[in-house]
Amino acid sequence: METTLSSSAKQSVAVPEPTVRRLPTYLNIIKNLQQAEHTYVSAPTLARILRLDPTQVTKDLSYTGVIGKTRVGYQISELVEALEDFLGFNRKHEAFLVGAGYLGSALIQYQGFRESGMRIVAAFDIDKNKIGTDIAGVPVFHLEKFRDLTERLHITIGIITTPPSAAQNVADLMIGWGIKAIWNFAPIGLKVPEHIILQDTHIYANLAVILNKLDHTALK
């Protein structure tokens, strides 16, 4: 699966999705290095930290357009900027979240998303006990309020953290009010039109990988 890079240099280059998934991890690490006063980082260094092939890191980073220095690596400040630009982390992305339960609350208060440029500006629920409260400064409204707000604000991302039974309805609502991308955490196959970007995050997929490896290594 591929996506495209739209650099300031006008051309559009296909970028593998696995690369897109690894890039924010690189960004995170080099930001930590930056805070520790490092100015350069090499691909082999990143590779050791993440147990990846060094040439894979090089190839991934090459999509940012940053040129590394032989025997030194990449200049961190330049790389941070290029990665943030490529990933869209330095643009503002406003999001709505529906389903202010345990997982929803965790996502709302999570400060890490700020660094990704995504800001959850409002949450919605149908539980009377939650409506009117706020979570880490983010107000929780009744789902009905949804319409007015999307029209006034420019919300591109809708996050679904309701029970699976409510998820399709919520998705339909979101689509109706012009949201462009849906980030769904409910374990259900949502039906959405072609033009809507749908990202399912099924946490149990990771668990399955763990259990499988456990079973596998138990035999040896």
Next chain:
Amino acid sequence: METTLSSSAKQSVAVPEPTVRRLPTYLNIIKNLQQAEHTYVSAPTLARILRLDPTQVTKDLSYTGVIGKTRVGYQISELVEALEDFLGFNRKHEAFLVGAGYLGSALIQYQGFRESGMRIVAAFDIDKNKIGTDIAGVPVFHLEKFRDLTERLHITIGIITTPPSAAQNVADLMIGWGIKAIWNFAPIGLKVPEHIILQDTHIYANLAVILNKLDHTALK
């Protein structure tokens, strides 16, 4: 990346990791169908729901050893059992969670893991306000208690939901007390010995994919 299937039939067949990641999603869907009184499901049906290639679903399901019926599909009860067996969901896996904050609490109270055979039996924290309380019936202990308990119970999985700064220490502790697999949610590259199964779940990887697609489609 591959993993192996250890079926009751003694042989061991390599299973692609992408397949392992899709299997629990199939399981989830067919369990829903089962509740709706369906008795058979076909690969094209699953493929439509998940927007996958039908032959890919067929290939994935073939690893379970279940034989489908032409023009009808797979028998749901048989498939559920085979998937649960393959994924290890019908075996008991006990887990400890360290870092009973927002995300930790969400994972602890999440009932969905029960269906995967994983049970979080205790949580640990260093925050005095949390120690001594319980979350959905799961007690929160001081991190010090960790040792005694791992020795008495048979804990195979350690879940890390502490801030990144504490994660490496927690991981070292977990390894010291004999845990086999670490499921890490902190955005940091953990150093663990070869024999430890490490699964990082970096939620922002999914966000990166969304933002990238948003940028991409905005240009068209």
Next chain:
DNA sequence: CTTAAATACAGAAAAATTTCTTTAATAAAA
């Protein structure tokens, strides 16, 4: 009873992704 449509499945092909190889550059060590 015959035909048509839908499906599973195996194998081949294609596509995507990762890893390997080579080269050139350059910083650090001798």
Next chain:
DNA sequence: TTTTATTAAAGAAATTTTTCTGTATTTAAG
């Protein structure tokens, strides 16, 4: 200064994963 070691980068090769093709089967329709 010369040598050595480390690295980036480009391209080739290998591997992995997905998609395509063809065949057989079987249910349902005509």
